Amino acid sequence: MEKYWDKDIETMPPEKMKALQSERLVKQVKHVYENVKYYRDLMDEKGVKPEDITSVDDLHKLPFISKADLRDSYPYGMLAVPLSECVRIHSTSGTTGKRVVAFYTQNDVDMWENCIARAITAAGGDENDVLQVAYGYGLFTGGAGVHGGSHKVGCLTLPMSSGNTERQIQFMQDLGATFLCCTPSYAAYIGETIQEMGISPDDLKLRAGIFGAEPWTEEMRQTIEKSLGIKAYDIYGLTETSGPGVAFECSEQKGMHINEDNFIPEVINPDTGEVLPDGEVGELVFTSITKEAFPLLRYRTRDLCVLSRGKCKCGRTLIKMTKPMGRSDDMMIIRGVNVFPSQIETVLIAEGYAPNYIIEVDRVNNNDTLDISVEMKPEQFSDKVKDMQDQERSLALAIKTMLGINPKVHLVSPKSITRSEGKAVRVIDKRRLHDMPAK
Amino acid sequence: MGYVRQISVFLDNKPNQLTGVMKLIKNHNINIRALSIADTKDFGILRMIVSDTEKAVDVLREASYAVAETEIVAITIPDTPGQLSRVLDILGEQNVNIEYLYAFLGKSDRSVSFVIRVDDNDNAYTALESGGIIRLTANDISEM
Ligand SMILES: [Zn+2]
Numbered sequence: 001m002e003k004y005w006d007k008d009i010e011t012m013p014p015e016k017m018k019a020l021q022s023e024r025l026v027k028q029v030k031h032v033y034e035n036v037k038y039y040r041d042l043m044d045e046k047g048v049k050p051e052d053i054t055s056v057d058d059l060h061k062l063p064f065i066s067k068a069d070l071r072d073s074y075p076y077g078m079l080a081v082p083l084s085e086c087v088r089i090h091s092t093s094g095t096t097g098k099r100v101v102a103f104y105t106q107n108d109v110d111m112w113e114n115c116i117a118r119a120i121t122a123a124g125g126d127e128n129d130v131l132q133v134a135y136g137y138g139l140f141t142g143g144a145g146v147h148g149g150s151h152k153v154g155c156l157t158l159p160m161s162s163g164n165t166e167r168q169i170q171f172m173q174d175l176g177a178t179f180l181c182c183t184p185s186y187a188a189y190i191g192e193t194i195q196e197m198g199i200s201p202d203d204l205k206l207r208a209g210i211f212g213a214e215p216w217t218e219e220m221r222q223t224i225e226k227s228l229g230i231k232a233y234d235i236y237g238l239t240e241t242s243g244p245g246v247a248f249e250c251s252e253q254k255g256m257h258i259n260e261d262n263f264i265p266e267v268i269n270p271d272t273g274e275v276l277p278d279g280e281v282g283e284l285v286f287t288s289i290t291k292e293a294f295p296l297l298r299y300r301t302r303d304l305c306v307l308s309r310g311k312c313k314c315g316r317t318l319i320k321m322t323k324p325m326g327r328s329d330d331m332m333i334i335r336g337v338n339v340f341p342s343q344i345e346t347v348l349i350a351e352g353y354a355p356n357y358i359i360e361v362d363r364v365n366n367n368d369t370l371d372i373s374v375e376m377k378p379e380q381f382s383d384k385v386k387d388m389q390d391q392e393r394s395l396a397l398a399i400k401t402m403l404g405i406n407p408k409v410h411l412v413s414p415k416s417i418t419r420s421e422g423k424a425v426r427v428i429d430k431r432r433l434h435d436m437p438a439k
Numbered sequence: 440m441g442y443v444r445q446i447s448v449f450l451d452n453k454p455n456q457l458t459g460v461m462k463l464i465k466n467h468n469i470n471i472r473a474l475s476i477a478d479t480k481d482f483g484i485l486r487m488i489v490s491d492t493e494k495a496v497d498v499l500r501e502a503s504y505a506v507a508e509t510e511i512v513a514i515t516i517p518d519t520p521g522q523l524s525r526v527l528d529i530l531g532e533q534n535v536n537i538e539y540l541y542a543f544l545g546k547s548d549r550s551v552s553f554v555i556r557v558d559d560n561d562n563a564y565t566a567l568e569s570g571g572i573i574r575l576t577a578n579d580i581s582e583m
Binding site (some may be wrong): 376378380381382383384385386388389392410411412413414415416 | 445447449450451452477479481482484486500503504505506507509538539556
């Protein structure tokens, strides 16, 4: 029997959902226009007034917001309520030099945590569960968000934060954790460590995991499910919209349901901005219709995915999105070809390698080079040089078949690539160094 | 009958890889009887015969090295011209393929010892025996 956290919303007939969205959107546009000068200027520039927006069908009239707008308006430019009404901030890691600070009122926090509660419930969780939060706590949305959602559901919450893997495993055993929530790369690492410690998944009570905050492949899901003996669910979100919980997987595990009573999704052509029909690949855009403090309208996520509507076997009517096929931030253009790390990861796992790798892109004599260092499994090592070179060559060929460009593959020792406890850094692009002007 | 086992270790292309292995081996009081390194642009493969194979493998695996254990052929031949070439001929006539070989110091300075990695040990043993080549056993090597 499927369980829902918020049955009325999650199984709402689409026409009724559309009416709810329209009502909220109209109110939200007015709120933003009146309180956010930055967006009011964008609307004025485009010649759109709040009165022009009477239903979700008018959404396309509104201007987009991009990450660059958030940078320009940092820190308070997108704030729509007085600071006295805000109770918290979270921030992106700023690894690409563009830190975003998002503000939350108490209502915003409640809305967000309810979204996560829906995800936990959809994964089969309830008040009898022991949920281990191994996302980082702090500015990062993962730890605090899942922690709050877990409280709402009534799970016994283990606020572990990330890191100290042996302690994670000890608590997992001693306190009988049934749910694990962290980044997929950390889940894979915990699985690997459990194996090394000689613990069988059968010795653990763990039965499900909710993993997000970075893109991961279907192959990675199978690896994690096997090593931890669980069902692994995806969760999607970004700090700009709230955090994890914007969309979540149900028991079907075929795409993620979007909490569209709070976030209206659109998919657009990233070059022209034109809205694409459901079923087509494009850039995902979100409009927050319930957020008070940091209500972004038509925010371009840079994630590429496909939307699809239709009643799911789980009974939910919420629109679904596919796993992002890659974030345009992650996308590398190598010799004119678009390359996502996830494509490379798919090949590695299919060829029997662990998903531990570093991609290095450089430019030599005006030619892009692609070097991929991959950890071998101990049993993949041979004392013959030729065997090792053959393995490198056949992996390079498989990657070439997938990408259309020739990489150089370097096998490296097991465990020689640093494990990540949060978001994994897998790409080193050295080309930017060459693009800097000479002094 | 005392087959000789060789340990190979994968060496990443970065500093102090060999030093790391040697330190581990030394700290566990393991002696190295024979050693060679195959180097490529990308990586190295260290091959060695040691006094305590099992312990060495455990210690190295524990430290996350990729380790392989292989049975190899060890022989000793007089240190005079043409001897190695004779061995190669004997093996060649029996269609034994040689993957690699390396020399190491034997018991006497009038003889020289070799580790030979072949694709078919049984075939090689028979060929060497009928050619009158002296094979070293694990015992022979541990007594060196
Ligand atoms: Zn569903």
